[in-house]
Amino acid sequence: MPRVVIVGAGFAGYQTARHLSRSLRGRAEIVLLNPTDYFLYLPLLPQVAAGVLEPRRVTVSLPGTLRHVRLVLGQADHVDLDGRAVHFTDPEGTEGTLTYDRLVLAVGSVSKLLPIPGVAEHATGFRGLPEALYLRDHVTRQIELASAAGNPAECTSRCTFVVVGAGYTGTELAAHGKMFTDALVRKQPAWPAGVKPRWMLLDVADRVLPGLDEKLSRTADEVLRSRGVDVRTKTSVKESRSDGVLLDDGEFVETRSLIWCVGVRPDPLVSELGLPVERGRLVVTPQLGVPGRPDVFACGDAAAVPDLTRPGEFTPMTAQHAARQGKVAARNVAASLGYGEAAAYKHNDLGFAVDLGGVKAAANPMGVKLSGPVAGAVTRGYHLAAMPGNRVRVAADWILDAALPRQAVQLGLLRSWQVPLDTASPELARIPGRPGKE
Ligand SMILES: Cc1cc2nc3c(=O)[nH]c(=O)nc-3n(C[C@H](O)[C@H](O)[C@H](O)COP(=O)(O)OP(=O)(O)OC[C@H]3O[C@@H](n4cnc5c(N)ncnc54)[C@H](O)[C@@H]3O)c2cc1C
CATH class of the missing domain: 3.50.50.60 (FAD/NAD(P)-binding domain)
Incomplete structure (x- = not known):
């Protein structure tokens, strides 16, 4: 055979x-x-990082769903x-x-890496489940440490999150991240008055979602800004250090969180x-x-x-x-192998859906431009239809998230060195002594 x-x-x-x-x-x-023994539904990864979905929800078991296929790990x-x-x-x-x-x-x-000093050492990528889990913990930790910080400068630095790359990954991450940190802050009994978590979203292009339809860009831009995300177009990072990032316009932003979404x-x-x-x-x-x-x-x-x-x-x-x-x-x-006839690949784009958190989204299914709650419902419906399994659990998490406050705990299972940006295996956390490709 x-x-x-x-x-x-x-x-x-x-x-x-x-x-x-x-x-x-x-x-x-x-x-x-x-x-891994699962298929990873990557488009919902920002919701794992923001605590909307539990990590196993975005996985679909390979042996459990692919009958007559031998899985070799x-x-x-x-x-x-x-x-x-x-x-x-x-x-x-x-x-x-x-x-x-x-x-x-x-x-x-x-x-994708760019030759920018310090980025490989200090930035976190966003291509696999380990990075999403790490980020959820890291963001929670920064807010908790900011709450207890001895001086305002440390508090501000810990509360500042810089996302580089305003494609769909960076845009969704910043949109969800801002909602997540605002929710975390509400749970801190000793939160310093007047301090708000700050999310910056940078891109060298002149608009967010640069590769997508302009109407989607405008919708996403409006939602991000109304939520308080500091959107900086035509801006990039010149250097990353342990205490912050130097932007190419000369501004130095103090932060402990640089999230790298410049593409793949x-x-x-x-x-x-x-x-x-x-x-x-x-x-x-x-x-x-x-x-x-x-x-x-x-x-x-x-x-x-x-x-x-x-x-x-x-x-x-x-x-x-x-x-x-x-x-x-x-x-x-x-x-x-002699069964059936070969065909060429030809497929017209069916549009795109960008989930912006809460009930908001920007979508253009079949070219129909949607925004607000309608786009939100269409986007979530699209994801449920596109997932090859686990749909009920995902929908259940969405209902729970709408009804209950988000869980604000760190599990502390992953450290930054286990999720390096420069890796050939973003699907696996690095562990000491494990032979890897990199
Ligand atoms: C956060 C995020 C959000 C996204 N959102 C959207 C979206 O909303 N809409 C959209 O259309 N696209 C989206 N994308 C892009 C989309 O996920 C990718 O285009 C898609 O995953 C590509 O599918 P693939 O099968 O080629 O690769 P992948 O889905 O990445 O699968 C590759 C598989 O190969 C395995 N693998 C890698 N190396 C090896 C090896 N050496 N040996 C054995 N196995 C290996 C990996 O573990 C993985 O299972 C998103 C991507 C990300 C990262």
Whole structure:
């Protein structure tokens, strides 16, 4: 029986595995290699950091939802394309090898670094569950320490949170973060009068959500400013230090919290393959095949997929594209094994939804521009429909959050050195002695 190995169980890999297991129905062995036993629904991660959702809500069990797929826990370290083998390391450090007849690379992306002094040392990224958990604790801790601070300068510094990058991740994080810290402050009995948590959102572009529709930008900008977020466009960080950040306009902002949301780059495994790449993404045909390698396919953030709706461009790195590409990859892998016919990937954007916390959102489903509570309801409905599982638990957390005060406790399970910004594995917290890719 032929073996199909899928590397990565994010939006693209999960859908590839799901559709292949249905279409091949026992005619091939389907193996899914992933470092965790869950699919992570990344778009709801800001709500984990802000204490709206408990972390397990945004995970979907792989063995529990992918019948007829063999999960191998581990990280691919090297792909031997000529020998048709994937070498990997499992969570306990044991090395293994998986041979394949067909390979689907769906390893996604990691935080993008910029050569700015101090950022790698002092900033926290936002690409995985460990970072979201760390941030929830860190923010809670800063507010609690600010409340007990001996001097106003320390209090102000601890209450200042700087988010760099006003794409959907940074925008949602700042919007939710401000609501979260305002709620935390209300619970502090000895909170100094007149002090308010300050969230800054910086971007080099001239508007928030620069890649998205201008109406969405305006809606998000209005909500952020009305909530008290200090939005600074055409502004970036020149240097980061342990006591604050120096902006490129010369202002020094005292803070203990720099959150790095400037975007992503493809997983480093891609560049190690020695195959042609486009801005770090693996070049593939519209059928998602790797040119010259008929047994290798790639999809999602890791692949440069030609956008047939915008000739000359590649599909953007979004969950919407990754999930749909996964489905097409499954179809074309099956076709390459003699079952069905291959198809090219072509998908029109269905719009975007940006959750701004509370009942607010900015959305343009099918090009219809929405704001306020209607957008909020549409956005949450969209997320529930898009999640492959755990919907009832997510909805239950939203109801609880609307009815009850948010829980303000730190669990203290993660420290900053365990969630470095410069990592090839944002899905795993670093632990001493664990063999890693970085
Ligand atoms: C905070 C946040 C919010 C977002 N919000 C939205 C949104 O609202 N809408 C939207 O469309 N997009 C959103 N995105 C972008 C979207 O999540 C990505 O485009 C999407 O996850 C890409 O899917 P993927 O399958 O290519 O990669 P991923 O979903 O990142 O999955 C990659 C998988 O590969 C695994 N992996 C990585 N390296 C290896 C290895 N060496 N060996 C084995 N496995 C490996 C990872 O553990 C992971 O499971 C958001 C992203 C973030 C970070």
